[in-house]
Amino acid sequence: MNLQKVAERLGITEERLHCLQGTIISKSNWPEPGFLRFEKETSGIEAGTAIFKNGEVVYGYPKIRRPLMLGAAIRKHFPDTVAVEEKMNGHNVRLLSIDGELVALTRGGFICPYSTEVASSLLPAEIFEESPQLVLCGEMVGPENPYVPKDIYPTDSIDFYLFDIAQKNRRGTSGVHKTHAFAREFGLKTATFLGEFDKEKAPERIKKIVIKLGRRGREGVVMKDPENRLAPLKYTCSEANCNDLSVAFSYYNDYALDFFVSRVVREGFQSVEWMESAEERKARALCLGESILLPLIDTIQRKQRKENIVQRVQIRVRRLSTAREFEYHLHRCGIRAIFDQPVPEDDGYLIRITKPIMSTNDKTQALLDGEMW
């Protein structure tokens, strides 16, 4: 690897690049011959940025910030109009080709073997041949997404939705219009474009969109400057906030605590901004309370019935090697997962995966036995 050239591309000195290795930058060993990844943001370089052996740099996908008061944030943030897209609920991937091989990078900058196989079956082969510099940013969603399984999208397995385009060795992305034009050209699915609104009218229009999306179990919206001059913002539906709480309270002793408060606080601000009536607030409080209490009760009762508290997901692969490599990938990400025997199917294998939820499982058993909190 030509370190001088890489440092130049990153906009830092070669010495600084050298210092970062072993602290912020770590080596990812799979697939051979490996590559370097930024574990944290530093010197303005996003976490998840990857540097390949051939010296090519793929920047991390920037974090999208979240306002809690939609109207105030839109007025403050956007100069003119606001383009609105659906926020997809799955995992963020960047698809690209390295030395002629398609790879899918996760948000954190690992190559995910499963996402890579899924991408190679979905993308037209010529896409990176024509544009080897291309980086397709999008979301993998569906019931066979092993990170975030969701059956709210029109797929029985897993699908890819494009929402941005980037180039290797360059910061920044191409913006809404170029992304959708590109997707049309290559027949790719995109995060739905929901309209472009004058900034004054946008909050009311987006409110209506968010309410409708929520009813369909969808997550929310991403708001972008149509000219791509500034960073996008995100905003989620009440149902998505409550659904997050449901998952969290099913596994109450395993999930990060700050997860809860942020979801709840979103509900408070949405209710204030939308100037809800006492009756509407009562309905919102009931939904909030139920999404916390009922999954928690369900977990306790499952344990009372001697069930193990686990999370079950599944994937479908063409090659058994993909499953083996995915198992290794989860392991290196610190995710415990037990893979069932593959079930052969027409064009590959179905593999059920069990994620033990150790802490909640053990704590619930102990509390049921009369132990103290």
Add this chain to the structure above:
Amino acid sequence: MNLQKVAERLGITEERLHCLQGTIISKSNWPEPGFLRFEKETSGIEAGTAIFKNGEVVYGYPKIRRPLMLGAAIRKHFPDTVAVEEKMNGHNVRLLSIDGELVALTRGGFICPYSTEVASSLLPAEIFEESPQLVLCGEMVGPENPYVPKDIYPTDSIDFYLFDIAQKNRRGTSGVHKTHAFAREFGLKTATFLGEFDKEKAPERIKKIVIKLGRRGREGVVMKDPENRLAPLKYTCSEANCNDLSVAFSYYNDYALDFFVSRVVREGFQSVEWMESAEERKARALCLGESILLPLIDTIQRKQRKENIVQRVQIRVRRLSTAREFEYHLHRCGIRAIFDQPVPEDDGYLIRITKPIMSTNDKTQALLDGEMW
């Protein structure tokens, strides 16, 4: 101070005592001539243990543990019967006399000037003259409790309820029956004795007590072995859990996050243990949701109306020096508080105190202005 004697009383070596000074043991400077306090539990010595200049040791009040499944815990923990007392909602103090002067030690082992003045006006003068070794353990409660103001008790100001008796230089306490007998002799109020129950019947009886206490806004129960052979347990009403959440979400950016989860998990276990119907669970979920959402909305709306997010409490003192010393005491405990000008009254002064809730105040303003979470 005779360090050898103190070490002997604590059951540790003089060398160990020496090592602990400056790490676990720190000096409390008020009132003169100061004393030593254990900031953390160590070598089986409770946090809050105090060592006075004359060598007298006052052990910290032991932490009371909390089961979430009442029935299982009672069956496991208690050998025969269970004595039940009301759990008071205020702050824990230990009252004692040092060199003829009455002092009130907080849970953490500070002398609280305000609690000390309150105690000296409530206790009969002869109580420590007759028994200088006595340590009275109890709760200060009422609307003029500046730590936990509550108007659910029969006092307009602040009152002391005895719940245990200890001796200087000795671990352990005297137990339920001796405590109540002592209180009768000296005309002291006690945490209400709610009965002694066979361990098999106790869970059902305590459930009924907890429901009744909850309706009256009270906190819950402490369960003790009548023979005082083992540590007591505590259990709280649903209303108290929800009330805690209300306070926490009024000041959502200032309170510890883990506060939230523990209260919610208590609700889940209580609902399971009491085998509630779907309708009862819905009602509980509504209460839970409302106690989270409504105070949060109230805080946001107060900030929208340009109010400062603060907590207001008040105290009533006989001497102005008590207020000044209490101001110093809060400061050394890391509690920010602004004291109003004292308002003279018949036999002392009323002083209103404002506790700024800085983080929630500033965060709410920023979010209302369209800043990101």
